[in-house]
Amino acid sequence: xxxxxxxxxxxxxxxxxxxxxxxxLFGPRPSAPPEELAGVEAVETGEPVAFTLYxxxxxxxxxxxxxxxxxxxxxRGRARSLVLALLEGPRTRGLYRPFPEEVGLLDVYLAADGxxxxxxxxxxxxNPPTSGSLEEMARVYSLVETLTYNLxxxxxxxxxxxxxxxxxxxxxxDTSRPLGPxxxxxxxxxxxxxxx
Amino acid sequence: xxxxxxxxxxxxxxxxxxxxxxxxxxPVRSQEPAAQEPAAVPAPPDLPGTGAAADQPPDSIERDxxxxxxRFAGAVELPEPIIGVVDLGQPTVVNAQGPLFPLRRIVASxxxxxxxxxxxxxxxxxxxxxxxxxxxxxxxxGREIVQLSQAPVQGEPLKEGLLVPLDFLxxxxxxxxxxxxxxxPATRRxxxxxxxxxxxAVTVDVVHLQGVSTVVLQFPERLDYRLEERGxxxxxxxxxxxxxxxxxxxxxxxxxxxxxxxxxxRIDLDLAAGTTAESYTLENPYRLVFDVVRGGEQGxxxxxxxxxxxxxxxxxxxxxxxxxxxxxxxxxxxxxPGHGGEESGAVGPSGLLEKDLTLEIARTLRDRLxxxxxxxxxxxxxxxxxxxxxxxxxxANQNKADLFISIHxxxxxxxxxxxxxxxxxxxxxxxxxxAETAELENAVGAGGDDEALYDLQLILWDLAQSYxxxxxxxxxxxxxxxxxxxxxxxxxxxxxxxxxxxMGAAMPAVLVELGFLSNPDEETKLRDPGYRADLVxxxxxxxxxxxxxxxxxxxxxxxEPPPAPTTERGPGGDADLAAGADPGTDSDDLAGRPAxxxxx
Numbered sequence: 190x191x192x193x194x195x196x197x198x199x200x201x202x203x204x205x206x207x208x209x210x211x212x213x214l215f216g217p218r219p220s221a222p223p224e225e226l227a228g229v230e231a232v233e234t235g236e237p238v239a240f241t242l243y244x245x246x247x248x249x250x251x252x253x254x255x256x257x258x259x260x261x262x263x264x265r266g267r268a269r270s271l272v273l274a275l276l277e278g279p280r281t282r283g284l285y286r287p288f289p290e291e292v293g294l295l296d297v298y299l300a301a302d303g304x305x306x307x308x309x310x311x312x313x314x315x316n317p318p319t320s321g322s323l324e325e326m327a328r329v330y331s332l333v334e335t336l337t338y339n340l341x342x343x344x345x346x347x348x349x350x351x352x353x354x355x356x357x358x359x360x361x362x363d364t365s366r367p368l369g370p371x372x373x374x375x376x377x378x379x380x381x382x383x384x385x
Numbered sequence: 386x387x388x389x390x391x392x393x394x395x396x397x398x399x400x401x402x403x404x405x406x407x408x409x410x411x412p413v414r415s416q417e418p419a420a421q422e423p424a425a426v427p428a429p430p431d432l433p434g435t436g437a438a439a440d441q442p443p444d445s446i447e448r449d450x451x452x453x454x455x456r457f458a459g460a461v462e463l464p465e466p467i468i469g470v471v472d473l474g475q476p477t478v479v480n481a482q483g484p485l486f487p488l489r490r491i492v493a494s495x496x497x498x499x500x501x502x503x504x505x506x507x508x509x510x511x512x513x514x515x516x517x518x519x520x521x522x523x524x525x526x527g528r529e530i531v532q533l534s535q536a537p538v539q540g541e542p543l544k545e546g547l548l549v550p551l552d553f554l555x556x557x558x559x560x561x562x563x564x565x566x567x568x569x570p571a572t573r574r575x576x577x578x579x580x581x582x583x584x585x586a587v588t589v590d591v592v593h594l595q596g597v598s599t600v601v602l603q604f605p606e607r608l609d610y611r612l613e614e615r616g617x618x619x620x621x622x623x624x625x626x627x628x629x630x631x632x633x634x635x636x637x638x639x640x641x642x643x644x645x646x647x648x649x650x651r652i653d654l655d656l657a658a659g660t661t662a663e664s665y666t667l668e669n670p671y672r673l674v675f676d677v678v679r680g681g682e683q684g685x686x687x688x689x690x691x692x693x694x695x696x697x698x699x700x701x702x703x704x705x706x707x708x709x710x711x712x713x714x715x716x717x718x719x720x721x722p723g724h725g726g727e728e729s730g731a732v733g734p735s736g737l738l739e740k741d742l743t744l745e746i747a748r749t750l751r752d753r754l755x756x757x758x759x760x761x762x763x764x765x766x767x768x769x770x771x772x773x774x775x776x777x778x779x780x781a782n783q784n785k786a787d788l789f790i791s792i793h794x795x796x797x798x799x800x801x802x803x804x805x806x807x808x809x810x811x812x813x814x815x816x817x818x819x820a821e822t823a824e825l826e827n828a829v830g831a832g833g834d835d836e837a838l839y840d841l842q843l844i845l846w847d848l849a850q851s852y853x854x855x856x857x858x859x860x861x862x863x864x865x866x867x868x869x870x871x872x873x874x875x876x877x878x879x880x881x882x883x884x885x886x887x888m889g890a891a892m893p894a895v896l897v898e899l900g901f902l903s904n905p906d907e908e909t910k911l912r913d914p915g916y917r918a919d920l921v922x923x924x925x926x927x928x929x930x931x932x933x934x935x936x937x938x939x940x941x942x943x944x945e946p947p948p949a950p951t952t953e954r955g956p957g958g959d960a961d962l963a964a965g966a967d968p969g970t971d972s973d974d975l976a977g978r979p980a981x982x983x984x985x
Contacts, residue, residue: 245797245798245799247799247801247802248802285798285799286798287798319729319731320730320796321731321739321793321795321796321797321898321901321902321903322793322795322808322882322884322896323795323796323797323802323898323901324796324798324903327797327798356773356774356775357885359730360723360724360728360730360774361793361884361886361896362882362883362884362885363883363884363885365885369521371811371882373503373504373880
């Protein structure tokens with residue numbers, strides 16, 4: 190009995206030592222460049238940071254939702270996390286998820302002159318959702334306001350759908366070039382929060 | 386703190402006295418340090434003013450150096466004695482692109498009228514106006530779109546109003562008043578110096594070829610001017626500068642142009658009876674050109690009171706589309722039923738499709754308009770077909786429409802949104818196009834390829850709507866008023882957005898959202914032909930009102946040219962039609978968007 194226990198203890202010690210060695214050899218480096226971690230999954234590294242997300246509200250205007258996201262340091266990683274949080278939808282009751290569930294984030298590119306390109310789409314959504322103009326604006330500007338407000342280096346947002354820059358998403362807003370913020374779409378409360 | 390001078394100085398008597406004292410003109414070269422240039426080579430008056438028409442120099446000191454450069458002395462200039470300085474204080478912000486100044490404070494010191502809307506601020510200086518907006522790195526100066534060194538920003542606290550860069554002030558006060566804006570980085574102070582006007586030598590050239598007489602007025606530097614037409618008499622009135630004929634001018638002998646007289650305060654074109662003229666400008670050197678033809682085959686002549694200097698179109702680039710001449714009345718209306726074909730647009734909860742409703746409403750509107758008004762009405766699509774957005778505005782342009790209305794029905798993510806709203810194009814949309822234009826102009830100007838020229842012309846065409854924003858806003862206001870009054874719909878107001886279908890329209894153009902298909906109540910209403918007929922009647926009334934306004938104002942219902950201040954413009958004349966000159970209504974609409982339609 191005692192010898193079996195002894196073997197168990199020794200085995201556990203060896204296991205811990207091996208795991209520790211493996212961790213030391215292959216574990217994450219503090220300086221691992223987050224830019225290399227491309228893909229559609231959230232890159233949740235680093236300390237949680239407070240962001241303001243803008244979701245479509247009940248009156249057709251964008252409402253602010255404060256959210257802490259664990260993000261990579263690089264702007265691209267932050268942009269990606271913000272878009273994923275928007276696609277996932279609001280946590281505040283009464284606000285809307287801007288895009289249907291099937292819509293995913295394909296990639297985010299940072300270009301010169303403060304433009305970030307957001308590539309949305311997915312296999313099930315060859316085309317953007319058909320809609321009226323207010324719905325289209327709520328979708329597009331929830332992205333534009335969220336990215337330009339939270340990321341000082343981003344001034345305009347370009348939209349791609351399945352890798353293609355389209356004239357419009359749903360027949361109204363010109364998305365053939367990057368769009369700047371449109372603060373008159375913010376609700377009075379969201380505006381007050383920004384001012385104060 | 387700030388030393389102010391009375392706003393109105395007796396400039397004319399001082400100017401005349403100085404002129405008399407100086408024997409008419411003092412050559413600026415007398416002030417030159419001898420070493421700077423080899424003497425002599427008195428620049429011939431018709432020497433291209435190399436670079437003289439280039440952009441505003443970044444610094445006033447540079448500008449002084451430039452004005453003393455003999456290459457610019459095609460005009461012999463006055464020494465420009467300073468007759469007053471206004472201290473404008475320190476900038477609110479200085480960033481890498483330079484200082485930003487609170488516009489309200491400067492307007493309070495230097496005068497002018499400021500109309501502040503949510504997306505744009507209009508500064509009116511006498512009869513000229515400039516428009517800029519927070520976040521937009523371009524501004525509109527008269528008809529011209531000018532790139533700024535940095536976008537104006539909204540000041541914080543908000544009561545500071547818009548913060549503008551130095552070049553905004555140079556493009557506004559610097560051009561349309563006799564203030565010269567000076568910024569001293571060392572002391573971080575801005576000041577406005579009131580100077581004597583420049584004296585510019587004008588070279589006149591008249592050529593007759595194949596029935597067209599071309600009058601070329603060449604200036605050593607860009608001239609800000611106003612045109613006035615009385616029958617066959619056209620006057621070019623400089624806003625600030627004084628003029629003199631270049632030496633050695635011969636008498637005009639031309640079948641269509643009787644005389645061209647250059648006087649200190651005007652250039653007078655005396656045309657033969659029964660002729661009309663069309664004007665445009667060319668750069669490098671700066672020229673104002675009139676094509677004169679017999680009869681009206683060139684279309685509307687230079688309208689009374691247009692203001693220069695239009696368009697920085699690169700010389701030799703082939704003339705890009707000129708700002709359209711204002712329409713005379715309302716003769717053709719193009720109605721665009723939104724969506725079509727496989728693009729259904731919004732879909733109601735019970736399955737009603739936006740594309741079907743828009744077509745039905747557009748057809749009814751066409752029929753009623755034809756019965757009520759002597760206008761030609763064209764639909765962009767009269768069946769269930771898919772039509773690219775640019776084709777829709779192109780159809781309006783091909784038909785030389787005087788009004789373009791795109792009919793839509795709205796949808797939103799939740800069922801509660803309801804009401805009607807009317808859009809005209811946002812300045813941001815026209816501005817971002819303008820930025821591309823500036824880039825391409827540079828490419829073409831630098832001897833770029835044909836492709837750049839082709840792109841430039843395409844983009845200039847896309848900018849067409851920016852000349853009609855004021856009239857578009859007016860139509861939007863009228864439509865919204867009629868819809869509100871007739872239907873008791875929730876007033877969502879007049880709004881601006883970068884809608885693609887409006888961009889290429891070379892006439893007043895709006896997109897009207899007649900209600901929310903995503904709202905079950907409104908969807909039910911929209912199924913009712915009687916309700917739709919009421920909607921159509923409201924649109925007919927709005928169009929009828931717009932038509933009568935256009936007729937009354939003789940077709941001058943455009944942002945360009947800013948209406949002349951002269952005789953026929955009363956205080957209530959065109960003023961209420963100019964961009965942003967409807968501050969009551971518009972700020973209500975814009976600021977009232979949350980309050981009017983969406984307040985909790």
